[in-house]
Amino acid sequence: VQLQESGPGLVKPSQTLSLTCTVSGGSITTNNYYWSWIRQPPGKGLEWIGYIAYSGSTYYSPSFRSRTSISRDTSNNQFTLHTTSVTPEDTAVYYCARSLSSVVAGWADFGSWGQGSQVTVSS
DSSP states (O other): OEEEEEOOSEEOTTSOEEEEEEEESSOTTSTTOEEEEEEEOTTSOOEEEEEEETTSOEEEOTTTTTTEEEEEETTTTEEEEEEOSOOGGGOEEEEEEEESSSSOSSGGGEEEEOOOEEEEEOO
16 A cells, blocks of 8 residues: 655645645545554654554544544545644654554554655744
8 A cells, every 4th residue: 555645835824724645545434444644743752643543533632632533535545634724833844654552562553655845834
């Protein structure tokens, strides 16, 4: 399976960031797959944002829950991250990734990753 992120490279503060992950070589509705968004701010470690499951259910990290939603377009085999009211602290490389469980012990449990999409929040 291949994952590819797409979206704006530059977003202004207070705007909504939307990033789309297009999946090829496998369906996002296949049983027991979980499709996550992960980010890495400059100079920091990876941060898990949330997932949308094969069933369409979603779960978010408490750190992002208030500003984040993940939706999907099954006809185009895509899922999209929406983050509202962005600030410069949301500047990061954003990755989409797939896991085989809703519970992961570490980053190695994400078997497939996109190449990453740089997002800069600046006026």
